[in-house]
Amino acid sequence: MLSIVGDFFRRRVWIGNVFTRLRLQFFWTLKIVFPIGMLLFGTSVTRAMEVAVVGNTLILSGPVVGDELVKVKDAFAKTPTIDLAVLRNSWGGDAWTGYRIGELFRDKGLTTAVSGYCVSSCSRMFLGGQQRMFTDDYPALETFVGFHGHYDSLGKLNLQSVNQLGLYRWIIKYADGKADEALVNRWINIEKSTGAANFLHPDVAVRRKASVFFCTGNEGNRPLGCEPLATNAMDRGVITDPRRISSPDQAALPYRLRAHQNPASGYSDIDNVGKVPLDLVDGVNNYKRFLESSFPRAFAVSATRRHWAWNIGANDVSEALRRCAKRSGEACQLYAIDETVVYRP
Numbered sequence: 001m002l003s004i005v006g007d008f009f010r011r012r013v014w015i016g017n018v019f020t021r022l023r024l025q026f027f028w029t030l031k032i033v034f035p036i037g038m039l040l041f042g043t044s045v046t047r048a049m050e051v052a053v054v055g056n057t058l059i060l061s062g063p064v065v066g067d068e069l070v071k072v073k074d075a076f077a078k079t080p081t082i083d084l085a086v087l088r089n090s091w092g093g094d095a096w097t098g099y100r101i102g103e104l105f106r107d108k109g110l111t112t113a114v115s116g117y118c119v120s121s122c123s124r125m126f127l128g129g130q131q132r133m134f135t136d137d138y139p140a141l142e143t144f145v146g147f148h149g150h151y152d153s154l155g156k157l158n159l160q161s162v163n164q165l166g167l168y169r170w171i172i173k174y175a176d177g178k179a180d181e182a183l184v185n186r187w188i189n190i191e192k193s194t195g196a197a198n199f200l201h202p203d204v205a206v207r208r209k210a211s212v213f214f215c216t217g218n219e220g221n222r223p224l225g226c227e228p229l230a231t232n233a234m235d236r237g238v239i240t241d242p243r244r245i246s247s248p249d250q251a252a253l254p255y256r257l258r259a260h261q262n263p264a265s266g267y268s269d270i271d272n273v274g275k276v277p278l279d280l281v282d283g284v285n286n287y288k289r290f291l292e293s294s295f296p297r298a299f300a301v302s303a304t305r306r307h308w309a310w311n312i313g314a315n316d317v318s319e320a321l322r323r324c325a326k327r328s329g330e331a332c333q334l335y336a337i338d339e340t341v342v343y344r345p
Contacts, residue, residue: 047063084112114143
């Protein structure tokens with residue numbers, strides 16, 4: 001009888017999490033396309049988490065819908081030599097599955113690595129790794145692990161689920177005793193599913209003054225626009241190794257293909273604001289805003305050094321060039337794409 005009740009509760013939590021993830025998946029997709037600060041909500045088409053094996057690497061990407069544990073076990077049965085699991089671009093989903101896959105990874109002594117973003121249920125898969133690290137598949141500012149509580153179909157905190165599934169105790173255990181208990185208590189009680197405690201690579205703090213950002217879910221530019229915390233992923237047991245590794249399929253990722261098509265010119269580093277060929281303060285300030293924006297992005301300048309334009313999301317390159325040309329009355333030149341300066345004077 002207890003097992004039947006437990007299974008019913010687990011499925012109820014799964015349904016709530018799936019509907020929440022579907023709604024949020026649309027929001028975060030649009031966040032890339034529209035200006036920072038716009039909060040958009042909607043629905044998206046259901047798709048299962050992709051499970052692929054490349055050599056000895058298991059790659060999991062997309063939403064967690066509840067059938068992944070069987071797929072992962074099948075992958076191990078077919079390729080017993082798997083020793084690395086890459087978690088890629090997943091906002092999570094089914095809570096129960098995240099726990100079980102995380103535990104399976106720990107039992108097998110796997111190393112786990114984050115490729116892009118890994119939030120909610122995905123974060124527990126990641127934390128299950130015996131050794132844990134980030135990849136360099138995507139820019140450091142676009143690569144993070146996000147932790148929060150469990151939520152109902154409306155995206156509201158479900159404390160009953162949090163307590164029933166033992167989220168607090170699980171995090172403390174799988175962070176190998178390094179978790180900040182007060183911080184864990186804080187993130188498992190975040191009211192909105194759009195909030196999370198987000199851990200980026202510790203090196204991000206060199207540029208951003210912090211590498212952990214706590215979001216309540218109300219912020220426009222998440223996670224970088226959220227409350228910075230004076231801690232890091234290494235100290236808190238989120239990662240065990242500061243190296244950034246490359247996934248075996250990295251070269252085929254759209255971001256990497258784009259970077260290959262737009263190599264650095266060698267003119268300047270992306271963060272060197274003083275080298276931007278613009279004479280107006282407003283133009284330089286706009287470039288600083290560009291540096292804070294999401295990927296994909298492009299920044300264009302005119303030959304007169306007095307006009308500029310930048311865009312993020314779909315058609316970023318063509319739109320930046322078009323808008324710059326419209327302002328200047330002549331063709332413009334790309335200065336930067338994503339995290340690379342492509343400008344040639």
